[in-house]
Amino acid sequence: MKLTVTSFLFLLFTYLITNSLYAQSTDSTQYYVRLIKNPRQSNDLARAFKYFSKEKETSVKTKSLIHEIYANQNLAEIHKKLGHLYESEQFNIETLRLLELVENKTAWTDNCYLKTINELGILYREKKDYLTALSFYNEALKTATLPKNISTLLNNKGRTYESLQQLDNAKEFYEKAYKIAIEVNDSSKIARSLSNLSYVKSKLKIPGAEEGLIEALKLRLKGKSSNALGSSYSHLTKFYLSKKDTTNMTKYSDLFLHMAHKNGVARQLESALRLKIQIGDSNNAKEYLRLSDSLLTINKTQLNNFNYYMYQYDKKEKDLQESILVNERLIYLLLFIALGAVSIYFILKYKHRKEKLQEIYNTETRISRKIHDEVANDVYHVMTQLQGSPDANKTLLDNLEDIYKRTRDISRENSSIDLHMNFKDLISDLLLSYKTERINVISMGIQQMKWEH
Incomplete structure (x- = not known):
């Protein structure tokens, strides 16, 4: 019973420790994911990069494709944040290669595939390589099964065609995305595709654009997503700019600027100020220039700090590796000395034992020869003389013979044959x-x- 209780407590302790370590690992991962999404310090991205780089190395050693894929996606996002579009592209392409190696596909791997393809499309759209971006979206649409994913891909195709000024094509894909969003009743995707569709309709002079833009704004106000709201405010401002409706144009651009100031998101504020300048409101030009310079400085500082942090980190890693190498050599030296000492001890002990045995053997051999040469032969001669005597006592002869045999046996047991x-x-x-x-x-x-x- 005592053994059973001890075993149960040991298993419980192991389970708690394992869960604790897993929880710590998960907490650390989520912490660095948050740093990537919203970096506060200049070295946040660098710290996250080193964390996921180590996660990737560990995953390669343990042959865990899922963890390696997840690490790759985060590394790609970090490079994208830093403006390293080429490096981000390479990590995303590697992620696609790793996903092909996964034998048992799941919903998670399917989402990873679509997310990666979508990211590559966005990267190429930002590089103004619109045809390549479209090819990635088309590739993703071949395997996408979830309606929400299909809606997102169609919407991104629409945006790409809009960037190409192919408004009819853009309208077609926005309509498809909007239809699917309605079917699955996803309010965020409905609002996004409706806002994009309505804005393109306004450019094509198709009736109903204003109503669609306002409806999309109402849906987004319910969802309270600041990024999505910014897109609606921007669309409405540009719509009323085309209509030369100064009142509504100013209204929605002010709402966008107020929201950006309230949120304190620099990128959003820059977009709102740029929009103000586009509609001819020069009062915010100075603030826009100051903010642009500030963002440029922040980006430059962030990039410099990233490079400096990576340099310092690599230097520390190198020093650590050298220290580990020195320690390993010292350990090997100590082990060699210890092994040598143990070997010498056993060799000396064996030699001493061998010498002792040889000494015993020599002593026994000497005694046995002495017994044989002196005692046994003398006894035998006495026996011979007595046998030739008519007065010999038979009992005495038997006793002497017995002594002779035992002496001879002792000699034979303890001596070897001398061949010389x-x-x-x-x-x-x-x-x-x-x-x-x-x-x-x-x-x-x-x-x-x-x-x-």
């Missing part, structure tokens, strides 16, 4: 020892025998 002995003389002496008054032993061939063989 003079066997000819030894055998001659042995045979002569059997000689008595009544017995004579004659040996033949001993002289001719080649004992060295």
Whole structure:
């Protein structure tokens, strides 16, 4: 019972530790994702870049494609924020390659694919390579299954055609996007496609544009998305500018500027001030120029800080690696010394033991020879003499024979055969020892025998 309780507590402890580590990892990831979306400090993007770079390295080592894809997407977004369009493009293309390697596709991988394709389309649209952007959107539409994703891709195609000034094509894709958004009842996508569609209609002089723009604004006011609201305010301002409706033009441009000041988002404020200048309101020109210079400085500072931070980080990493290398060498040296010391100890111990055994062996051999050469032979000679005597005691002879046998056995057990002995003389002496008054032993061939063989 005690063992069962201990096992349960161990498993519970392991589970809690694992969950805690996973939660910490997840919290860290979300923290750096937030830094990418809304960087506050000049080195926020650099810190996020190093975090996801390490995540990518770890994912490669552990062969976790899903984590590598997620890290890639965030690295691409960081480069996009820094204006590194080429680097962002490379990370997105690599993400597509990794997605092809995923065997078991899920809704998450499908969304990743569409998001990556969409990002590539946006990048090429920003580079004014509209045809390539359209090719990416077309590729994504081949595999998109979720209506909301299809609506987004169609809307982006419409924007690309609008940038190409192909307004009829833009209207066609905005209408398709709007229709799908209505079917799935997605208010944010309805408002976006309706606003875009209505603005293009106004350019094409198609009736109903104003109503569509106002309806889209109402939907966005319910959703309270500042970015989406900015788009509606911009569309309405430009619409009324084309109609030379100064009142409404000023109204919506003021609402846009007020919202941008309230949110404190520099990019949004820049768009609102630029719009004011476009409609001929020069009162905000100085603020716009100051803000543009400020944004330019911020971008430059952010980029410089990013590069400097990366340089410092790489330098620290290099120093750390060198320190680790030195420590590893020191550890290997200590291990080598320890292994050498242990080896020497066992070698000396083995040598000492061998010498001890040799000494014991030599002592036993010397004793056994002494027993054989002196005691056994002397006993045997006494036995021989007694056997030749008519007055010999038979019991005494048996006892002597027993002593002789035991002495001989002791000698044989503790001594090896000496191959360098003079066997000819030894055998001659042995045979002569059997000689008595009544017995004579004659040996033949001993002289001719080649004992060295």
